[in-house]
Amino acid sequence: MTETTDRPRINWDQIARSSPLLTFLAIFAALVISAVLIVVADPAVRASAGYFFDRPGDTVSAAWDAVSGAYTSLFRGAVFDYSASGARMIRPITETMVAATPLLFAALGLGIGFRAGLFNIGAQGQVLMGAAVAAWLGFALNLPVVLHVLVAILGAALMGGLWAAIAGVLKARTGANEVIVTIMLNWIATWLITWLLTTSILARAPNRPISPAVDPTAKLPLLLGGQFRLHWGFVLALLAAVGVWWLMERSTIGFKFRAVGANMDAARTAGINVNLVFVMVMVTAGLLAGLGGAAQLLGADHSLRATTAGTIGFDAITVALLGRNRPAGIVGAALLFGALRAGSPLMQTESDTPIDIVLVIQAVIVLFIAAPPLVRTLFHLPGRPGTRRAVEAAS
Known part of the structure; x- marks a missing residue:
């Protein structure tokens, strides 16, 4: 006799189609858990906790000051600095946009792959390789201003x-698991660029693992003038989001992508070349990730380092999941993660909050997004229609 259980099965469909309410609650829960960690890490709270039973108000007040101070500093560093004056007041929101730009490009590509049923973990390597080519084209060529930046961007893509x-080819021809292959490609890209930065190909001085700065003609133009770092890459990222929406929702190719992701066998029976779709999906995702690398290199860093990609490729996975693999949601999620990046330095310097709290927020968001039933349980929500929990809630 086969034993059955009533435990819910967490699958990709649950993650990708979770409701906006679950997404909001996942973010809220992450902020609450992080607030608890902020309270625990604050010296004033720990000191007042020593005489909590004598004066509990001191502990409550210290806890409130710690949490409100941390999140206020995060807001001032990421959205609007009301304590500054002039252009410095709106500089935080522009820094959020700068940080969100490469995330948006990479997450759009990952979202396409996820909807096509491919779990692409290789955005990190694709971003880094794109940034490397953008750097080389940016300092090695001598071209007019508009042509130079276009060549660098297209080369990176x-x-x-x-x-x-x-x-994509290995998946199509041999059935190789794309998760394993893309993880390995991430490491190959990392160490390949690290080696190239010790050669004359990408570095002028072998003892300094950094490339020359790209020529001014190859830099992405600033969007709001020299007072801000915001560049036209952000506008290109928004245009890419519109293009991805059209591709996935209005084009024949996008229909094939979605059909393969929904049911590979049915798509093959309907005459869709599934193996070709695998390659096309991966190439499209790589093109967008390469654009993310170009935006980071030509718009913000201007010189290539082995750490240029940072954690863009891995954070983009969370951004795609948080945005439910839809362009509009990905734009919002990229701005949220850009805000966390832009605001964390001020949160650390002004409120003495460990910058690792931001990493905790991101990690907890991933945890809740990947486990929708956990969020429903925490907030006592009914399950998805048709599930046992939803039927029990309705009865």
């Missing part, structure tokens, strides 16, 4: 697409 195509 092409490199990202070719790097991702490796995983």
